[in-house]
Amino acid sequence: MEALFYVFSFIAIFSALMVVTMRNPLTSALYLVLCFFALAGFYVILDMQFLAAMQILVYAGAIMVLVVLVIMLLNISRIKNIGSDLHQKIIGGLISLILFAEVVLYIINGAQKKPTGIFTRALIKKIGNTQIIGEFLFTEYMLPFEIASILLFVAIIGAYLFAKKKY
Amino acid sequence: MMFWLIADIIKILIVFAGLLGAAAYLTLLERKIAARIQNRMGPMEAGFHGLLQPIADGIKLFFKEDIIPAGANKFLFLLAPIIVVIPALTTFAVIPFGAPVKIMGHTVPLQITDVNIGILFILALTSLGVYGVVLGGWASNSKYSLLGGIRTAAQMISYEVALVLSIVGIIMIAGDLSLAKIVSEQSHMWFIVYQPVGFIIYLIASTAEMNRVPFDLGEAEGELVAGFHTEYSSMEFAFYFIGEYAQMVVNSAIIVTLFLGGWQGPFLPSVLWFLIKVFFVILIYLWLRWTYPRLRYDELMDLGWKFLLPLALANIIVTGFIMILLNR
Numbered sequence: 001m002e003a004l005f006y007v008f009s010f011i012a013i014f015s016a017l018m019v020v021t022m023r024n025p026l027t028s029a030l031y032l033v034l035c036f037f038a039l040a041g042f043y044v045i046l047d048m049q050f051l052a053a054m055q056i057l058v059y060a061g062a063i064m065v066l067v068v069l070v071i072m073l074l075n076i077s078r079i080k081n082i083g084s085d086l087h088q089k090i091i092g093g094l095i096s097l098i099l100f101a102e103v104v105l106y107i108i109n110g111a112q113k114k115p116t117g118i119f120t121r122a123l124i125k126k127i128g129n130t131q132i133i134g135e136f137l138f139t140e141y142m143l144p145f146e147i148a149s150i151l152l153f154v155a156i157i158g159a160y161l162f163a164k165k166k167y
Numbered sequence: 168m169m170f171w172l173i174a175d176i177i178k179i180l181i182v183f184a185g186l187l188g189a190a191a192y193l194t195l196l197e198r199k200i201a202a203r204i205q206n207r208m209g210p211m212e213a214g215f216h217g218l219l220q221p222i223a224d225g226i227k228l229f230f231k232e233d234i235i236p237a238g239a240n241k242f243l244f245l246l247a248p249i250i251v252v253i254p255a256l257t258t259f260a261v262i263p264f265g266a267p268v269k270i271m272g273h274t275v276p277l278q279i280t281d282v283n284i285g286i287l288f289i290l291a292l293t294s295l296g297v298y299g300v301v302l303g304g305w306a307s308n309s310k311y312s313l314l315g316g317i318r319t320a321a322q323m324i325s326y327e328v329a330l331v332l333s334i335v336g337i338i339m340i341a342g343d344l345s346l347a348k349i350v351s352e353q354s355h356m357w358f359i360v361y362q363p364v365g366f367i368i369y370l371i372a373s374t375a376e377m378n379r380v381p382f383d384l385g386e387a388e389g390e391l392v393a394g395f396h397t398e399y400s401s402m403e404f405a406f407y408f409i410g411e412y413a414q415m416v417v418n419s420a421i422i423v424t425l426f427l428g429g430w431q432g433p434f435l436p437s438v439l440w441f442l443i444k445v446f447f448v449i450l451i452y453l454w455l456r457w458t459y460p461r462l463r464y465d466e467l468m469d470l471g472w473k474f475l476l477p478l479a480l481a482n483i484i485v486t487g488f489i490m491i492l493l494n495r
Contacts, residue, residue, distance in 0.1 A: 026243075026305065033298070053287035057331075061294025062324060065301070069320045072305050072313065128283050130344055 004045055012038035025071050029064060036060045047121065050130040170273060178279050182259050190412035191221040197453055204457045231401040236308055239398070243306035248403045251299030251410035254292040258417045261285045263347050265430045266437035277430075277438065278347060285346035286338065289421060290331055293376065296414065297323040300378070303407070304395035315394025318384045318464065325471040326375040326382075332479035333368035336361075336486040337425050350429030359426040364482045366426045368475055373418045374455060375471065377411060381459040384467060419448035 011034065018031040036059045043052035124132060137145045195210065195217060202209030210217030235241055265277030282288050297320055304316020337358055341349045349358075359366045375382035386394030396407045423429060423444040432440035462470065 024240075030243075030298075030302075049282065049284045050287065053284050053291045056291035057287065057294055061291060061297075062327070065294075065297055065320055065324055068298075068301055068305075069317065072301070072317060072320075128343075130284060130287075 001045060004041070008038045008041040008045070011035075011041075026068065029067050029071060032067075033060050033064050036064070047124065048129055050133055170271070174270070174273075174275050175279065178275075178277070179260075182264075182279060183256065186256055186259055186413050186416055187409065189416045190409045191225065193412040193415060193449065194224065194408065195221050196449075197456075200450070200453045201457050204454075225405070228402060228405040233401040233403070234398075236398045238308040240306040240308070243302050244398075245403065247299045247303035247306060248399065248406035248410070249299075250302065251296060252406050252413065254295045255410050255413040255417055258289050258292045259420065261288050261346055262417070262420045262424055263350055263429060264420070264438060264441045276347065281345055281347045284344045285349075286334060286344050286425075290334070293414075293417075294327055296376075296410070299407075299410065300395050303399065307395075307398035309398050311391045311393075311397045312395050315386055315391045315397070319378060319386075319395060322378075322382065322384055322467060322471075323376060325468060326372045326475070329368055329471060329475035329479045330372035330376060332476070332483060333365045333372060334425065335479075335483050336365045339483070339486055339490060346424050346429075350424060350431065353428040354431055357426065357428040362426065362482070362486070364478065366422070368479050368482070369422060369426070370451070372471075372475060373422070374452065375467075377414050377418060377452075379411075379415075379452065380456045381462050382467060383461060384464055415449060415452055416445065419445045419452065422448050 015031040015035040015038065019028045019035065022028040022031065036055055040052040040055040040060075043049070043055060119132060198220070199209040199217070201207075210220040213219040213223045235244055260279040261282050263276065263278035263281075267274045267276045269275075300319045300323075301316045304312040304314075304319070307313070337349065338344060340358060340361055341352045343349060343352075352358075378384075378386065383394075386396065391397070396404060399407060420441075423441065427444050427448070430437035430441040432444075435443075
């Protein structure tokens with residue numbers, strides 16, 4: 001298991017680096033798909049098969065297909081002479097410094113925590129994590145779940161209106 | 168430990184060889200059926216009634232010149248046909264193709280692995296097949312290929328929604344995502360009896376997902392030469408075909424597992440039942456292809472979004488109501 005963790009981490013970090021360094025946007029998008037696969041691998045190691053399947057199904061199988069489609073339709077095959085703006089460099093450097101500091105802080109102050117609640121690993125294996133997630137979504141987290149679905153519904157109607165508008 | 172390892176490897180080899188062989192011989196079956204429907208004989212020269220035709224085709228494709236168009240993205244161009252084949256072959260890993268058998272005191276399930284999210288695993292993998300088509304279309308650096316790729320991507324995304332929703336009814340009745348459990352739930356009654364609408368939606372949406380006529384907008388010969396695989400030759404071209412036919416076998420196997428009781432059946436051995444059922448579903452797919460003309464693009468989108476999607480949603484709601492009424 002530990003070896004698998006390092007394999008997946010290596011793939012995730014490598015592909016994430018490739019996403020930002022590749023000149024060709026389509027190649028970047030494909031490396032992002034690879035990154036999603038590595039994340040799905042982490043979920044499987046954590047016994048969260050449902051999340052892993054959803055990661056592939058929703059992110060790799062649907063959202064990234066749309067991204068690839070847009071890149072193809074816009075026909076931006078290669079970005080030439082990327083403008084090196086001093087402002088952007090400063091802002092980017094600052095943000096990455098802050099993020100790095102945050103990660104370091106978390107690693108220093110973090111401690112291992114025992115899982116709480118009634119759901120132990122054995123129980124999750126017995127019931128199946130899909131069933132547990134479903135039960136929680138429709139009992140304890142009913143309100144956030146419904147709000148998210150309303151949000152999506154509004155987004156669909158908005159997209160429909162934009163597409164329907166005639167100029 | 169050693170026993171299970173060997174058993175797994177043997178099962179994987181059987182499934183792998185079976186799928187590839189089936190994909191090769193489906194080309195012959197398709198040509199024979201097309202010939203029957205159009206009152207012809209089909210391939211007759213190679214072997215008895217053309218039985219060696221797939222092998223002859225394979226050898227021919229293997230020795231053909233491998234052409235990579237100028238200005239094509241070489242890496243993606245070669246990667247795309249592989250991406251088509253891998254999900255099609257991997258999906259079969261979770262499909263149970265027979266009743267558990269006893270070998271040397273161990274009960275070996277005839278299924279490579281029983282994942283507890285079986286259906287989701289299948290859906291997740293089949294949703295990746297679109298990359299092969301889209302990348303192939305884009306990397307060829309040809310307008311026909313690009314148009315074919317874009318069309319196919321839009322079509323696959325549209326039909327995937329209906330495809331996923333059509334299965335939800337089955338999951339509700341079975342109460343489990345594992346395919347082995349779904350098969351054992353059907354020991355009294357096949358799920359097609361409870362979910363006839365779901366079955367029809369899955370059949371239509373999976374045909375669209377596989378890019379077969381009447382939904383082969385991506386490779387419409389009359390308009391786009393051959394669509395996304397216009398520029399492909401030799402074995403890369405063959406890979407697209409292997410992918411398509413392997414996908415057909417896998418989709419038929421999924422339909423059999425979800426709707427037609429899996430390997431269950433009286434008298435005959437379970438594996439034989441499974442194969443017979445898969446064969447009949449494949450015949451339905453072939454029959455569809457040689458019966459219906461291709462849809463126009465807007466008709467295709469209308470069918471997907473305005474007919475199949477609402478129908479699938481209504482199917483879920485009705486199933487839920489009936490399950491509450493019957494107190495299940």
